[in-house]
Amino acid sequence: MGLPMAVVCFFGCFVVPASLFFTVFLIGAPAWPEVVRALRRLAGHERVRAGAFLGTTVPEQYLPLDGSLSDRFRLAMTDPGTWRDALWLPVQTLSVMLLSLLTLLLWLVGLPLDGVRLGVADAVARRRGVPSRAEPLVLNLQRFLAERQASWTVNLLRPSESSRLAERVAELSESRAGAVEAHSAELRRIERDLHDGVQAQLVALSLRIGLAKQQLAKDPEATRARLDEAQEGIERVLADLRHVVRTVYPPVLTDRGLAGAVRALAAGSSIPVDLQVSVVESGHRLPASVEAAAYFVIAEGLTNIRKHSRATKSSVRFQRSDGQLTITVTDDGRGGADEHAGSGLVGIRRRVAALDGTATLTSPVGGPTELKVELPCGS
Incomplete structure (x- = not known):
């Protein structure tokens, strides 16, 4: 699989510099963002392949190529990931070709020598399906070379610490x-x-x-x-x-805590609510800001279900584990929820983002709708 990739990367070593050359003279400026997109797809494929071989996940980090042509051109030129991928092209080409040649030599040299040394008896054993003594050594060396090449790929295509820090600062x-x-x-x-x-x-x-x-x-x-x-x-x-x-800050949170407050919300809902609470009792309550955010997320979710979903039932689940509070609000309504249509979902995202949490909305037309919120709350 590495040889076809090396051939593609070999051509990429010419296409990318040529596109950049024409871009400098403003002839190929419209094509440069598309060349960068293709380069990202190629590098992404190799991330998946190398990560699967090593049993790990290789993250990718790029600036989005959105907006006008000038914006896409600027983002493609200033994105550190573009130049990281461009550096990977020649390294990938040379490393794969070299290691593939070494692997071929191992099989061409190792097995004939093994056959001469072991003689007819071993040849008879091999015909019966018994592997020769050279095959394990060749296979181990081949795997070692493949691991080296995959490690080089991962190290080159993995985002640097500075770029991760910059992305975190932007977030x-x-x-x-x-x-x-x-x-x-x-x-x-x-x-x-x-x-x-x-x-x-x-x-x-x-x-x-x-x-x-x-x-x-x-x-x-x-x-x-x-x-x-x-x-x-x-x-x-x-x-x-x-x-x-x-x-x-709802007083019910002070009186009953988050679980009791949510039970009160569920009891007062006009639509049946299946409430599932799994909070690890650790002797102390969640931070007040987390409790308030969780309460308003659930209250807003139930309000949206009542007003917009035409649902006949809903469910609320929240659990605390590994320093994180996970809230899930679902319904069996018509779906198609639009967070920009005045449903309060934008406010939920802002409130959650203020606590460094995440909010995910899944609402296909026809339903069901699921709102999942994750809030860091300490261990």
Whole structure:
């Protein structure tokens, strides 16, 4: 399998420099991103082949070739993975051809010498299916050469530590930007709730109390009626304030913990919820930020199921193991969930990303829909 790959890499050693030469003179600029895509596919195939032989997974790391032609050209030129793959081409060509030649020589030289040395008796044994004494040695040497070549491939095509660090910094910067945006959106929502709800009601209460003071001497009965209305208004304001507080950090989490709070959500759902809780009791609760994020993820997921899915049943599973909390919310609805259609999934992603977690949505048309969230929570 290595020889055909070496032939392809041999031609690639000419195609890539030629494309780069024409690109410098702006003739082949449109073709350069496509050449890089083909080079990535070739290197990706060899990653899989070498990784399968060594029993490991070789990660790949590239900048996405998206956007306009100028953007794709710039990304293809500045991506360290492009030049790593280009360096791999000649190394792959020479190493595979050299090691294939050595392997061929091992078989051509080792077996005839073994036949001359062992004579007719061994030849008869080989006809009966008994391997010669040289075959294990040749096979071991052949495997050793194959392992060397696969190791060279893995070392050349594996992302460097600096590129991994750069990718990690970019991920953290993106998650931080999402967290800042989610925090700003949360503050705007709280401000809107207080301004449009609580503040408006307090202004109305102030007017009612003022009118009651003016009527106190003239019409005590009317004053009493207005004070009763004011008292009812105060109770509504308190209810609204409690609602705002719950959206910041639900008190049920403080009282019952995450498992109890989710059970309360499931009990209050209009759609039957199959709840499966597997949390390792370690004598201490999850961090408050993780509990709050998990609670809002499940609450938003159940709300989306009720509003959009037309489901007849749903399930919520969450478990804690190996320092990670995994949450899965599923339903048997119509599927086709679109996170950009105002379903709250964008907010879930931002809230999860702020804690360095991941959110995966699977929702084919016709269902079922599965929302899987993983949050780091310590050991």
